[in-house]
Amino acid sequence: xxxxxxCFEQLKAKNKTALIPYLTAGDPQPDCTVKxxxxxxxxxxxxxxxxxxxxxPMADGPVIQQxxxxxxxxxxxxxxxxxxxxxFRQKDDTTPIILMGYLNPIEVMGYEKFIRAAHExxxxxxxxVDLPPEEADEYIALTDKYELSRVFLVAPTTTEARIxxxxxxxxxxxxxxSLKGVTGAASLNVAEVTEKxxxxxxHTNLPISVGFGIKDAESAAAVSKVAEGxxxxxxxxxxxxxxxxxxxxxxxxxxxxxxNLRLAMDSA
Amino acid sequence: xxxxxINYSSYPDDKGHFGPYGGRFVSETLMSALDDLDxxxxxxxxxxxxxxxxxxxxxxxxxxxxxxxxAKRWTQQLGGAKIYLKREDLNHTGAHxxxxxxxxxxxxxxxxxxRIIAETGAGQHGVATATVxxxxxxxxxxxxxxxxxxxxxxxxxxxxxxxADVFPVTSGSKTLKDAMNEAMRDWVTxxxxxxxxxxxxAGPAPYPQLVRDFQSVIGREARRQCLEQEGKLPDAxxxxxxxxxxxxxxxxxxLEDESVVMYGVEAAGLGIETGQxxxxxxxxxxxxxxGNRTYLMEDDNGQIIHTHSISAxxxxxxxxxxxxxxxxxxxxxxxxxxxxxxxxxxxxxxxVEGIMPALESSHALAYVEKLAPTMDKDQVIIVNLSGxxxxxxxxxxxxxxxxxxxxxxxx
Numbered sequence: 001x002x003x004x005x006x007c008f009e010q011l012k013a014k015n016k017t018a019l020i021p022y023l024t025a026g027d028p029q030p031d032c033t034v035k036x037x038x039x040x041x042x043x044x045x046x047x048x049x050x051x052x053x054x055x056x057p058m059a060d061g062p063v064i065q066q067x068x069x070x071x072x073x074x075x076x077x078x079x080x081x082x083x084x085x086x087x088f089r090q091k092d093d094t095t096p097i098i099l100m101g102y103l104n105p106i107e108v109m110g111y112e113k114f115i116r117a118a119h120e121x122x123x124x125x126x127x128x129v130d131l132p133p134e135e136a137d138e139y140i141a142l143t144d145k146y147e148l149s150r151v152f153l154v155a156p157t158t159t160e161a162r163i164x165x166x167x168x169x170x171x172x173x174x175x176x177x178s179l180k181g182v183t184g185a186a187s188l189n190v191a192e193v194t195e196k197x198x199x200x201x202x203h204t205n206l207p208i209s210v211g212f213g214i215k216d217a218e219s220a221a222a223v224s225k226v227a228e229g230x231x232x233x234x235x236x237x238x239x240x241x242x243x244x245x246x247x248x249x250x251x252x253x254x255x256x257x258x259x260n261l262r263l264a265m266d267s268a
Numbered sequence: 269x270x271x272x273x274i275n276y277s278s279y280p281d282d283k284g285h286f287g288p289y290g291g292r293f294v295s296e297t298l299m300s301a302l303d304d305l306d307x308x309x310x311x312x313x314x315x316x317x318x319x320x321x322x323x324x325x326x327x328x329x330x331x332x333x334x335x336x337x338x339a340k341r342w343t344q345q346l347g348g349a350k351i352y353l354k355r356e357d358l359n360h361t362g363a364h365x366x367x368x369x370x371x372x373x374x375x376x377x378x379x380x381x382x383r384i385i386a387e388t389g390a391g392q393h394g395v396a397t398a399t400v401x402x403x404x405x406x407x408x409x410x411x412x413x414x415x416x417x418x419x420x421x422x423x424x425x426x427x428x429x430x431x432a433d434v435f436p437v438t439s440g441s442k443t444l445k446d447a448m449n450e451a452m453r454d455w456v457t458x459x460x461x462x463x464x465x466x467x468x469x470a471g472p473a474p475y476p477q478l479v480r481d482f483q484s485v486i487g488r489e490a491r492r493q494c495l496e497q498e499g500k501l502p503d504a505x506x507x508x509x510x511x512x513x514x515x516x517x518x519x520x521x522x523l524e525d526e527s528v529v530m531y532g533v534e535a536a537g538l539g540i541e542t543g544q545x546x547x548x549x550x551x552x553x554x555x556x557x558x559g560n561r562t563y564l565m566e567d568d569n570g571q572i573i574h575t576h577s578i579s580a581x582x583x584x585x586x587x588x589x590x591x592x593x594x595x596x597x598x599x600x601x602x603x604x605x606x607x608x609x610x611x612x613x614x615x616x617x618x619x620v621e622g623i624m625p626a627l628e629s630s631h632a633l634a635y636v637e638k639l640a641p642t643m644d645k646d647q648v649i650i651v652n653l654s655g656x657x658x659x660x661x662x663x664x665x666x667x668x669x670x671x672x673x674x675x676x677x678x679x
Contacts, residue, residue, distance in 0.1 A: 053571075054570070054571065055440065055571040055572045055573075056440065056445065056446075056449050056557060056558075056572050057449075058294075058295070058449045058452045058453060058558070059295040059297075059453075059456065060453075061453070062439075065439055069439075072571065075569075077569035077570075077571075078569060078570070079569070102556075103293060103556045104555045104556045104557060104564075104566065104570040104571075104572070105569060105570035105571070106570070107554070107555050107556050107561075107570060108553075108555060108566065108568070108569065108570035109570065129295050130293045130294055130295060130556065130559070131293060132292065132293070132294070132296060132299055134283060134292065135283075135291050135292065135293055152296070153295065153296040154296060155295070155296040155297035155299075156297070157296075157297050157298075157299075157300045157301065157459060158296055158297075158299070158300060159300055159303075162296075162299060162300065166296070177295075177296065177297060180297055180456060180457055180458075180459055180460070181297075181456060181457040182453045182456060182457065185457065
């Protein structure tokens with residue numbers, strides 16, 4: 001069984017929601033990333049989404065844009081990110097790792113080379129923000145071959161007809177973008193999210209995670225009542241940025257932040 | 269179709285692909301808006317009333333048809349093919365950009381949206397967009413890299429006078445590509461009430477197709493005018509390429525005329541060999557950016573690299589996907605011209621013909637300087653004079669060491 005599937009099944013048995021933090025690989029510097037990933041897991045993260053830096057992050061707000069710029073100042077590439085995941089796997093062979101980023105670094109590496117390398121490094125799946133299912137034939141065939149999860153996005157603007165297309169193309173889980181906007185934008189509307197989740201549930205049995213606009217324990221707890229997973233990104237990246245001059249303090253801070261979210265979600 | 273011939277007007281396919289290029293690579297939030305735009309566009313392009321309204325605006329507001337002018341003195345000096353200038357510089361707002369913004373403004377009106385956004389490099393597309401927004405009484409926000417805000421102060425002020433809000437973009441390389449990123453981010457956020465007027469034949473489908481169709485008025489007129497004035501088709505077409513909208517507008521109606529040779533001229537900046545240029549077709553490779561697959565300037569890790577050109581309108585790391593396809597199948601030739609050659613052509617046309625070209629268009633003119641002498645005197649070249657040079661006077665004055673009131677701020 002894939003790590004993603006096992007993770008959601010275990011959580012379901014315990015009646016818990018997945019806590020899914022995001023960080024940008026290489027931010028604020030490359031040697032922080034693996035330590036930060038372990039700290040997130042120690043604090044209660046169930047899945048970790050690792051951002052692959054790209055020069056033109058069109059779907060990201062200023063917080064993640066700047067994280068990407070810090071990572072790119074160290075020339076962190078897709079190859080480095082795969083090496084980081086490999087290093088993470090030396091100590092953790094159970095927590096699912098999902099890469100999140102944009103298509104172009106994968107186009108340049110080559111689809112098969114990337115998917116094979118990701119599989120070998122211990123990556124469990126990908127979120128490719130600018131790859132809709134309509135353009136993903138080759139990617140879908142290869143991720144089937146190497147058993148990687150394909151996490152496609154659903155947005156508030158997605159029609160029911162498209163929800164069906166996206167559900168059919170997805171594996172692992174589905175990522176619901178909770179608001180119209182970029183990452184780290186204004187707060188989400190839980191009532192709207194709940195409504196959309198009901199529509200999605202008609203077309204898929206996959207777990208649904210919700211991201212964009214979840215900033216703190218309160219919003220994480222609210223979303224955990226209606227979703228199978230809660231994604232927190234900019235709030236983590238902000239904490240890492242605040243400690244960039246003292247990177248040694250990042251793991252403890254992230255661990256504590258995860259504990260707070262976990263506690264709020266589990267008691268919601 | 270007869271065997272071996274390509275029916276160019278059947279491209280792109282229904283998913284917006286030109287061979288392997290084009291397509292729709294955007295975040296999910298925009299997919300429905302693009303589906304809606306595609307559906308509306310297909311319907312309106314077959315609607316006689318819509319087309320009549322577009323043609324009337326081009327005639328009475330833009331001032332079309334633009335002349336096809338025989339540059340007699342320049343032709344004599346070069347001593348080769350006869351050179352005709354397609355005078356897009358004489359359009360209202362001073363460049364070809366307005367053909368497209370008029371068309372997209374009509375789409376915006378039909379869409380019922382109340383706000384218009386656009387990206388701009390040199391400011392010509394921003395001005396053309398602010399112009400149509402003023403005419404429609406719609407709110408307008410223009411995204412422009414701070415580097416371009418500095419070197420195009422005149423156009424920034426023009427946009428403000430037209431009632432547009434100019435947002436200086438400070439991320440990344442602070443030029444056109446970053447302005448496009450920021451416009452996309454705005455669109456994702458305000459997709460319910462906002463119409464995005466993309467300024468070139470790039471971006472997610474259906475933009476490359478609809479911008480091409482609106483700009484093809486250039487080539488349709490030029491083809492008819494050349495037949496009237498010369499009694500035959502031209503032998504060569506020359507146009508500059510940033511995103512490539514003026515070039516595709518000229519080329520497209522001639523694609524099935526096999527005798528017509530086409531040259532798209534990219535910006536070689538300080539020289540292709542220096543890496544400081546904006547010539548993805550000459551020195552880039554395919555990738556995905558801004559919603560489409562096309563040739564890009566990128567490094568081995570797939571990061572988009574900084575571009576350089578004396579001309580803000582050509583300072584873009586990508587190119588329209590149809591050009592990528594025309595390059596691969598060999599239907600059009602893509603060449604490049606550096607900053608100094610373009611500047612020399614700017615001065616030359618101004619002195620010889622009394623026409624001051626935009627620095628973008630000067631790249632096409634500089635290539636004509638090389639091409640015309642290699643051709644026979646009874647052959648004909650049409651070069652697209654895509655815009656006028658008023659906006660560039662302070663850039664040229666700065667190079668000449670002359671301070672003007674509107675000189676760009678220096679760092």
